[in-house]
Amino acid sequence: MSILILAEHDGSQLNPATAKTISCAAAIGGAIDVLVLGDAIDSVAAQAASLQGVNRVLATSAPHLAAPLAVNHAAELAAAADGYSHLLGPSSTYGKDVIPHAAALLGVNQVSDIMAVDGPRAFKRPIYAGNAIVDVNVPDDQIVVGTARTASWKAASDGGSGSVEARPAAAEAAAHTRFVGLESGGGDRPDLQTADVVVSGGRALGSSENFELIYRLADKLGAGVGASRAAVDAGYVPNDMQVGQTGKIIAPDLYLAVGISGAIQHLTGIKDAGTIVAVNKDADAPIFEIADIGLVGDLFSVVPELEQLLD
Amino acid sequence: MKILVGIKRAVDYNVRIRVRSDGSGVETDGVKMSINPFDEIALEEALRIKEAGKAEEVIVVSIGGDEVQQQLRTGLAMGADRAIQVNTDEALQPLTVARIFAALAEQEHAGIVFLGKQAIDDDSNQVGQMTAAVWGRPQATFASKVDIDGASARVTREVDAGLETIEIDLPAVITSDLRLNEPRFVKLPDIMKAKRKPLDVVTIDALGGHAGNGISAGHHAAPDARSRGIMVEDAAALVGELKNRGLL
Numbered sequence: 001m002s003i004l005i006l007a008e009h010d011g012s013q014l015n016p017a018t019a020k021t022i023s024c025a026a027a028i029g030g031a032i033d034v035l036v037l038g039d040a041i042d043s044v045a046a047q048a049a050s051l052q053g054v055n056r057v058l059a060t061s062a063p064h065l066a067a068p069l070a071v072n073h074a075a076e077l078a079a080a081a082d083g084y085s086h087l088l089g090p091s092s093t094y095g096k097d098v099i100p101h102a103a104a105l106l107g108v109n110q111v112s113d114i115m116a117v118d119g120p121r122a123f124k125r126p127i128y129a130g131n132a133i134v135d136v137n138v139p140d141d142q143i144v145v146g147t148a149r150t151a152s153w154k155a156a157s158d159g160g161s162g163s164v165e166a167r168p169a170a171a172e173a174a175a176h177t178r179f180v181g182l183e184s185g186g187g188d189r190p191d192l193q194t195a196d197v198v199v200s201g202g203r204a205l206g207s208s209e210n211f212e213l214i215y216r217l218a219d220k221l222g223a224g225v226g227a228s229r230a231a232v233d234a235g236y237v238p239n240d241m242q243v244g245q246t247g248k249i250i251a252p253d254l255y256l257a258v259g260i261s262g263a264i265q266h267l268t269g270i271k272d273a274g275t276i277v278a279v280n281k282d283a284d285a286p287i288f289e290i291a292d293i294g295l296v297g298d299l300f301s302v303v304p305e306l307e308q309l310l311d
Numbered sequence: 312m313k314i315l316v317g318i319k320r321a322v323d324y325n326v327r328i329r330v331r332s333d334g335s336g337v338e339t340d341g342v343k344m345s346i347n348p349f350d351e352i353a354l355e356e357a358l359r360i361k362e363a364g365k366a367e368e369v370i371v372v373s374i375g376g377d378e379v380q381q382q383l384r385t386g387l388a389m390g391a392d393r394a395i396q397v398n399t400d401e402a403l404q405p406l407t408v409a410r411i412f413a414a415l416a417e418q419e420h421a422g423i424v425f426l427g428k429q430a431i432d433d434d435s436n437q438v439g440q441m442t443a444a445v446w447g448r449p450q451a452t453f454a455s456k457v458d459i460d461g462a463s464a465r466v467t468r469e470v471d472a473g474l475e476t477i478e479i480d481l482p483a484v485i486t487s488d489l490r491l492n493e494p495r496f497v498k499l500p501d502i503m504k505a506k507r508k509p510l511d512v513v514t515i516d517a518l519g520g521h522a523g524n525g526i527s528a529g530h531h532a533a534p535d536a537r538s539r540g541i542m543v544e545d546a547a548a549l550v551g552e553l554k555n556r557g558l559l
C-alpha cells in the first residue's frame with residue numbers, strides 16, 4: 001500500500017491541514033508520499049519532508065501552478081497517482097476543489113471528509129451536516145481517493161526526514177481558466193482552524209463596530225475569531241470567519257459562542273471542540289443543549305466584564 | 312446561451328435528522344423534502360443572468376423517480392423555462408451524476424452548468440468538480456459572485472483564506488455558495504403557469520449510463536451526542552470555572 005497526499009500551502013508555508021491529512025494516511029498504513037504543487041516551492045517541500053511519517057516529497061514547480069487553480073492542480077495530481085493505492089487531500093476549500101476533479105479524471109468516486117479509518121478501504125464519514133455517520137467501503141479494483149476531515153485528525157509532528165524529488169509538470173496550463181486575485185480577510189490573530197481557543201460572535205452583535213467586543217475578548221485569550229453565518233451575511237465580518245457546515249469545521253480546546261443561537265448548521269462546525277461555552281440572553285437557546293458551560297446574560301455587559309476579569 | 316441547473320430533491324434543511332434504528336439509513340418517510348438549498352441559489356443566479364439579458368433559456372434538471380417532478384415544478388415556478396427528469400430509482404454516485412450532467416450539457420449546448428456546491432444530504436461536494444473534469448471545461452466552485460462578460464465569466468469564490476477571483480471561458484461549470492444571492496419566493500400564479508411548462512423524462516441509458524463500481528454505504532449511526540453541561544451565574548463564575556478546568 002502506498003499513499004500520495006496533496007499538500008496545501010500558500011507559496012511559503014505548508015498549511016497545517018497537510019499534517020492532519022498525514023495522520024489520516026498513517027491510520028490507513030503504508031508508505032506516505034506528499035505532492036507539492038506550486039512555483040518556487042523548495043521551502044514548502046522541505047517543510048513537508050520534515051513531517052513525521054513522510055517517505056518522499058514530490059515537488060512540481062511551474063509558473064502555471066503558482067495559483068491554486070483546480071484544473072491545473074488536478075491534472076498534476078491525477079498524473080502522479082499512477083502506482084499509488086490511495087490519494088488523499090485535506091477537506092479544506094482547496095482540497096474540495098481539486099480532489100474530486102482528480103478523482104473524475106481517474107474515473108472513480110471520492111470518499112469525502114474521512115473522520116475515521118476502519119480499514120484500508122473502509123472509512124467513516126459524516127453526512128446530513130454531521131447528523132449521521134456512515135460506514136463506506138471502496139471497491140478493491142480501484143484507487144481510493146478521499147479527503148480527510150481535518151477536525152478529526154491531529155497534526156503529524158515534525159522530526160521526519162523524507163527525501164525531496166523534483167517531478168516535472170505533466171500537463172500544460174489550462175488556457176480557459178485564469179487566476180485574478182485573492183482578497184484575504186485575515187489579520188494577525190491566530191488562525192481560526194488551528195487556534196487552541198476560538199471566540200465566535202453571532203447576529204446578536206448587531207454591527208461590525210460592536211464586533212470589536214469579540215476581537216478584544218479574543219485578544220485577551222490569545223484566541224482566533226469566528227462567526228455565525230448570520231454575522232457574516234449581515235456583513236459584520238468577512239466570509240473566511242464563518243464556522244459551520246458551509247464554513248470552517250474546527251476543533252479548538254475551548255470555544256466561546258457569543259450571541260449565537262446554536263443552529264445545527266453552526267453546531268456541525270464545533271462538534272469536536274474540547275469545551276464549549278455559550279453566552280446568550282435567551283435561556284432556551286439551543287446552544288445551551290450542547291454547551292459545557294452556559295451563561296444566560298446580555299453579551300453587551302458579560303463580554304466587557306470577562307475582558308476586565310481576564311486582565 | 313442556455314444554462315443547465317441541477318436541482319436535487321433533499322430532506323429540507325429545517326428537518327431534524329433521525330438515523331433509522333436498524334442503521335440502514337436516515338429516516339426519510341413522511342419527512343419534508345425540498346430543493347437542496349445550494350441548488351435553489353444556483354437556479355436563482357441562472358434566472359438573474361437570464362433576466363439581465365445574458366442567457367436565453369434556463370433548464371432545470373433533476374435525477375430521480377417521479378417524486379423529483381415536485382422539485383422540478385418548483386424550479387419552473389421560480390422561472391425556469393423547461394425541465395428534464397433523468398428517470399431512475401437508484402441513488403446515484405457523484406461520478407455517474409457528473410457524467411449525466413456532462414452528457415446533457417453537450418446535448419443542449421449549454422453555456423453554463425450551474426450546480427449547488429454540495430447537497431445537504433450526503434454532503435459530498437463532488438459533482439460540480441467532476442462534471443468539469445468529465446466535460447473537459449473550466450470549473451468555478453463555491454461562487455459568491457458571478458459576472459458574465461460575453462464568452463467568459465468572472466467568479467468570486469469563497470475559500471478558506473478569503474475571497475478568490477478567477478476568470479473562466481464559457482462553457483463552464485459553476486457551483487454556488489450560500490452568499491451568492493437570496494432565492495425568490497414562488498407566487499401562486501407562477502405555480503399555475505409552471506404546470507404548462509414542458510417537463511421531459513429521459514432515461515439514464517440515453518445519457519451514457521453508469522460509471523461502474525461505486526463506493527458502498529453500510530451502517531449508519533447517530534453521532535456521539537454532546538450533552539448539556541452546567542450553567543453559571545455570571546462572568547466571574549465563568550472565569551472561575553474555566554480556571555478550575557485548566558482552560559485559562
Ligand SMILES: Cc1cc2nc3c(=O)[nH]c(=O)nc-3n(C[C@H](O)[C@H](O)[C@H](O)COP(=O)(O)OP(=O)(O)OC[C@H]3O[C@@H](n4cnc5c(N)ncnc54)[C@H](O)[C@@H]3O)c2cc1C
Pocket residue numbers: 201202203204227228229230231242243244245246247248258259260261262263264265266269279280281282285297298299300324348349431489
Ligand atoms: C444550507 C445551510 C447552511 C448553513 N451553514 C451555516 C454555517 O456554516 N454556519 C452558521 O453559523 N450558520 C449556517 N447556516 C445558518 C443557520 O441555520 C443559522 O441561521 C445561523 O447559524 C444563525 O446565526 P446566529 O446564531 O448568529 O443568529 P440567530 O439565530 O439570530 O441567533 C442570535 C442569538 O443571539 C441571542 N442574542 C440576541 N441579543 C443578545 C444579547 N444582547 N446578548 C446575548 N445574546 C443575545 C439570541 O437569543 C439568539 O439566540 C446555514 C443554513 C443553511 C440553510
